[in-house]
Amino acid sequence: RRSNVTKEQIRPHTLVQQLPRAIIIGVRKGGTRALLEMLNLHPAVVKASQEIHFFDNDKNYARGIEWYREKMPFSFPHQITIEKSPAYFITEEVPERIFKMNSSIKLLIIVREPITRAVSDYTQVLEGKERKNKTYHKFEKLAVDSNTCEVNTKYKAVRTSIYTKHLERWLKYFPVEQFHVVDGDRLITDPLPELQLVEHFLNLPSRISQYNLYFNITRGFYCLRFNFVFSKCLAGSKGRIHPEVDSAVVTKLQKFFHPFNQKFYQITGRTFSWP
Numbered sequence: 001r002r003s004n005v006t007k008e009q010i011r012p013h014t015l016v017q018q019l020p021r022a023i024i025i026g027v028r029k030g031g032t033r034a035l036l037e038m039l040n041l042h043p044a045v046v047k048a049s050q051e052i053h054f055f056d057n058d059k060n061y062a063r064g065i066e067w068y069r070e071k072m073p074f075s076f077p078h079q080i081t082i083e084k085s086p087a088y089f090i091t092e093e094v095p096e097r098i099f100k101m102n103s104s105i106k107l108l109i110i111v112r113e114p115i116t117r118a119v120s121d122y123t124q125v126l127e128g129k130e131r132k133n134k135t136y137h138k139f140e141k142l143a144v145d146s147n148t149c150e151v152n153t154k155y156k157a158v159r160t161s162i163y164t165k166h167l168e169r170w171l172k173y174f175p176v177e178q179f180h181v182v183d184g185d186r187l188i189t190d191p192l193p194e195l196q197l198v199e200h201f202l203n204l205p206s207r208i209s210q211y212n213l214y215f216n217i218t219r220g221f222y223c224l225r226f227n228f229v230f231s232k233c234l235a236g237s238k239g240r241i242h243p244e245v246d247s248a249v250v251t252k253l254q255k256f257f258h259p260f261n262q263k264f265y266q267i268t269g270r271t272f273s274w275p
């Protein structure tokens, strides 16, 4: 006799698909994947594995909030769901849309020193071009306007690193207390203290420990240990080798980013030792 028990009945009835109570909104190449995977080590956190691109993609957004909820993993009611879509941070319409869903949502932004982030962004695009056997400009050519010799603010990798400009758009909707800034450079070298700050921000008991993170020498990065059988490192596409950038261009970019960085520190209350 064929069983007519449905999957729905087998699944404990307490499991539900919950809208995220926290979102990693960016920044692209800041370490958004590492942050999400590491937070997922916490027993009260459940991650949406894929980038959902609900709020930045008009077609997805038009599908409505129930479509978004159905993209979420099953979780127990006491757990919090987190998703990450780094395009949210830089997309004009997103703050208002997220505000309409949940005006008290917690927002995580992971940043790196802006030039490192821009070069990382460039390296990812370059790799995509090379895969298609296409040639691509050097970073220096894209980052500096050859006519004016000024920093090219039309270049997306430069624009994305002007963190304060994007954050200021978000602040039209959310108070600054609803954001937590994660130091993406420290997440690489010493992840635990950064994760503990996030646990605190999310009002979670501190449960991620040194045991859950081990430095893998071959990989050159921290990897994740869930228990004594299961551990994993991030995919090889995380942690690319960056090209060397001409030092005069680096200096020019440092001067360019300096005032924006100062403003970002002032607004967020988190100071970094970026040059």
Ligand code: A3P
Pocket (backbone or CB within 6 Å): 027, 028, 029, 030, 031, 032, 033, 034, 086, 120, 121, 187, 188, 221, 222, 223, 234, 237, 238, 239, 240, 241
């Ligand atoms: P690089 O490729 O420039 O080194 P995102 O997930 O937002 O795309 O960020 C990718 C960056 O995450 C990588 O940038 C890498 O340095 C960083 N990262 C942080 N912690 C990592 C980890 N434990 N394993 C691999 N990459 C990590």
